Amino acid sequence: MGNLTPELATIRDETRDLAKSYGLDFYEVIYELVDHDELNMVASYGGFPTRYPHWRFGMEYEQLSKSYAWGLSKIYELVINNDPCYAYLMRSNSITEQKLVMAHVYGHCDFFKNNAWFANTSRKMMDVLANHGARIRRYMDRHGVERVENFIDLVHSLDNLIDPYSPFIKRDDGRRATEEPAAREVKKIAAKDYMDRYINPPEFIAREREKMQQEQKQARQFPPKPVRDVLKFVLEHAPLELWQQDVLAMLREEAYYFAPQGMTKIMNEGWAVFWHSQLMTRHLCEASEIVQYCDTHAGTLATGPGQINPYKMGVELFRDIEQRWNLGRFGAEFQACDDPERRRHWRVETNLGREKVFEVRRIYNDVTFIDEFITPEFAEDQKLYVYGRNPNTGQIEIIDRDWRKVKEQLLAALTNFGNPIIRVVDANHRNRGELYLVHDWAGADLQFEHAQLTLQNLFALWQRPVHIETLEGGKGRLLSFDGESASMKEITPSQGGAVALGQGTPDA
Amino acid sequence: MSVRRIDQDHTRFRQIVRGKIKQNLRRFVSAGELIGKQGQKYVSIPLPQISLPKFRYGDNKKGGVGQGEGEEGQPVPGQGDGQGQAGEDAGKHVLEVDVSLEDLAKILGEELELPSIEPRGKKNIRAGAGRFTGIARSGPLSLRHFKRTFREALKRQIASGTYDPERPIIVPIRDDLRFRALQTRQVPQAAAAVIYMMDVSGSMGREQKEIVRIEAFWIDTWLRHQYKNLEVVYIVHDAVAHLVDQHTFFHLRESGGTKISSAYELCLQLMRDKYPAAEWNVYPFHFSDGDNWSSRDTERCVDLLRSSLLPACNQFCYGQVKSAYGSGQFKKDLDAAFRGEEKVVTSDIPDRDGILQSIKAFLGKGR
Known part of the structure; x- marks a missing residue:
């Protein structure tokens, strides 16, 4: 399996057995030895060399090749969530680097297999994506490259509008209401039979009945509840051709496959670093390799001002968790203690650390991970701070080092994994089949220029006017595109789109 | 692997880039932003239009989280559009694509429908490397x-x-x-010389020079695409003319009177000494705001052009940049004197948006 040299194969076996002895649990890993150009190529396709053709991958490739050629960046490792896992090693890496990469890869593979958020990802994605590629190529042959490619562009423009939790929750059984409301009839005024014709004239009754039906029709909302999976909604309800539906469904499937990797970036990298450092420093590194190992390792964990390195953040948190659970720094008593000195020197030999980190890697994602495990001590030790623009000077400054603020800021940035939350609220807006979206504003404004362009792409799929409601600096804004011109209006913000709905509440 | 998949996608990407540049050529040309980014052979062109739009947050995010030393209130270095999170799109910058000057010239040619230049029948035979x-x-x-x-x-x-x-x-x-x-193969080779002349008298302001600079860049790009070895010479003049280097040409600001004939005389002398018509395709370009010192001098210019300059060059181009002070008389005089003369091309450049039109006028004849 793979094309490793005998030397690398020996290292692989050693690393694998070591990783297993520490309790890591992973699918078989197949290593491919590739040169930098092949690696850039595979990386451009997100790790899957058999993906469908699209210029975006060519763009990615150009950027990777260039930044490699200029010595700006170099991909060390690339690993794919699949059974078996595929991992790519760069041929030009030194033996020390290869050891590090292999140890790192086993960390990732263990994470892929065991973390709950990956539970619903396909483990045969290599095959699935190859099938997608073949199908899309066939559509290109039949309908023309340009047409299919343009359609893919449209879908890509919307592929962050999915509901990352939906693989785990059944949102909607498709039924609108539990029981039909009692039949309503036009109320007649009581009258004697012979007077009825005059007191309740039939024309009047008919008119009233029609009005009532109209009202009922308007009360029937579509969708009945706001929908977060905009892509799915478009797939099911937009006037698409069959091949378009198929392409959209495939790309949506791919978006869901990649979503957990975005949801666990910090944890996943942290876990891999945690294990490569364990395995390297305790077992794999020869004395002569230590300096090179340290150099590479330090490069991976380097932090720059004004940004968080997920590798660094992740591994430090995992180490902190292990230490805390070894020293009994958890539970109600520790939580309640607010004497910093006592917290610092808290020491109860519990030795649950290893067990705890394995549990954490199983059930958390980045949001819950940060929320649960950043402590005042951690924020202080890691020198975390919140920065922002000083309105007086216009400069970006350090604003606060308070750990609660730090956590709040991190969580805000990670909410919905960095994407705005957008829901379909009304697909029959103004009773004209227009699509009405609401952006669930959470502190940050949308980029309006992009939003307008995205609306145009959405229009191309929906083929009726589209709108998105959002806030700008606290004021309600309605961006619309009606097929000819884009517009932006000031509106009174509706609570979760209540205005558009007339009723109804957003889902959780 | 026969043809690699990525090569197909890469080619497709380059095609799209090319299309975008073509679409936005007018904007690129008038903005002049490309010139600063010019390398030996490549130009980096910023193409924000090429990335796919998404609903995403703008730059006014409340800030981010950083890690490191520093007091509260201390500026965070190197922080442009801070996104303090681990998201995939963190801190993406505007995409810049490298395009070779060769390609750029082709795009310019296609867009302006410029004909290929036909060298005037004289071909330097040069021995190619064996x-x-x-x-x-x-x-x-x-x-x-x-x-x-x-x-x-x-x-x-x-x-x-x-x-x-x-x-x-x-x-x-x-x-x-x-x-x-x-x-050894005998490769026919055409040689060309471009002589830029610019009026640097008091009335030519910074914006006028910028227009000349942008126009010269594009003319250069096109001519280089047409000829293997292009020699470029710069002349500035007010009441007297000087031979200068490129930097001086674009930055010098003299003030004083204007005697256009001085530049034409220097140009003629250069053509006689260095670029004889038998071996060279010579393209004199003259940019001015159209103010000459006296009508006597204008007559002298016309004489010089008719008797000596025109027979020795492929085409003489005069671009008149509009300025607040210029009378614009010189172009009228030239037009009157050389009505029907194909070798003289004059064009008005009212502002930056006029550059493309002017380039088309100069280069559209394929001479």
Whole structure:
């Protein structure tokens, strides 16, 4: 399996057995030895060399090749969530680097297999994506490259509008209401039979009945509840051709496959670093390799001002968790203690650390991970701070080092994994089949220029006017595109789109 | 792997880039933003339009989280559009694509429908670098051509009847030896010289010079695409003309009177000394705001053009940049004097948006 040299194969076996002895649990890993150009190529396709053709991958490739050629960046490792896992090693890496990469890869593979958020990802994605590629190529042959490619562009423009939790929750059984409301009839005024014709004239009754039906029709909302999976909604309800539906469904499937990797970036990298450092420093590194190992390792964990390195953040948190659970720094008593000195020197030999980190890697994602495990001590030790623009000077400054603020800021940035939350609220807006979206504003404004362009792409799929409601600096804004011109209006913000709905509440 | 998938996608990407540049050429040209980014052979072109739009947060995010030393209130270095999170799109910058000047010239040509320039029938013959594609009967042993040598031997043996198909042994003798030999190709080569002349009198302001600079850049790009070796000379003039280097040409600000004939005289002298018409395709370009010192001098200019300059050059181009002070008389005089003369092209450049039109006027004749 793979094309490793005998030397690398020996290292692989050693690393694998070591990783297993520490309790890591992973699918078989197949290593491919590739040169930098092949690696850039595979990386451009997100790790899957058999993906469908699209210029975006060519763009990615150009950027990777260039930044490699200029010595700006170099991909060390690339690993794919699949059974078996595929991992790519760069041929030009030194033996020390290869050891590090292999140890790192086993960390990732263990994470892929065991973390709950990956539970619903396909483990045969290599095959699935190859099938997608073949199908899309066939559509290109039949309908023309340009047409299919343009359609893919449209879908890509919307592929962050999915509901990352939906693989785990059944949102909607498709039924609108539990029981039909009692039949309503036009109320007649009581009258004697012979007077009825005059007191309740039939024309009047008919008119009233029609009005009532109209009202009922308007009360029937579509969708009945706001929908977060905009892509799915478009797939099911937009006037698409069959091949378009198929392409959209495939790309949506791919978006869901990649979503957990975005949801666990910090944890996943942290876990891999945690294990490569364990395995390297305790077992794999020869004395002569230590300096090179340290150099590479330090490069991976380097932090720059004004940004968080997920590798660094992740591994430090995992180490902190292990230490805390070894020293009994958890539970109600520790939580309640607010004497910093006592917290610092808290020491109860519990030795649950290893067990705890394995549990954490199983059930958390980045949001819950940060929320649960950043402590005042951690924020202080890691020198975390919140920065922002000083309105007086216009400069970006350090604003606060308070750990609660730090956590709040991190969580805000990670909410919905960095994407705005957008829901379909009304697909029959103004009773004209227009699509009405609401952006669930959470502190940050949308980029309006992009939003307008995205609306145009959405229009191309929906083929009726589209709108998105959002806030700008606290004021309600309605961006619309009606097929000819884009517009932006000031509106009174509706609570979760209540205005558009007339009723109804957003889902959780 | 035969054709790699990524190559197809990469080619497709380049095509799209090309299309975008073409679409936005007018904007790129008038903004002049490309010139600063020019390398030896490539230009980096910012193409924000190429990335797919998404609903995403703008730059006014409340800030982010950083890690490191520093007091509260201390500025965070190197922080442009801070996104303090680990998201995939963190801190993406505007995409810049490298395009070769060659490509750029082609795009310009296609967009403005510029004809290819036909050199005026005189071709410098230049010996291209030799390649070992020939065969010779003598040469050093290191260049021995085995296949040809044995083929010769086989021919000889068959002809002389010493070849036995049962025992096909072929032994070359000295006469059979063949060697690889240098073969030089004669490559026709056209040489061109561009002579830029600019009025730097008081009335030519910074914006006027910028327009000249942008226009010169594009003309250069196009002509370089057409000729293998292009020589560029810069002349500035007010009441007297000087030969200057490129930097000075674009940055100098003199003030004083204007005597256009001084520049034409210097140009003529250059053409006589360095760029004789028999060997060179010469393109004089003159940019001015149209103010000349006296009508006598304008007459002198017309004389110079008619008698000596025009016969020796491919085309004479005069671009009149509009300025607050210029009268614009010179163009009118030229137009009147050379009505029907194909070799003289004049054009008005009212502002930056006029640059493309002016380039088309100058280069659209294919001379």
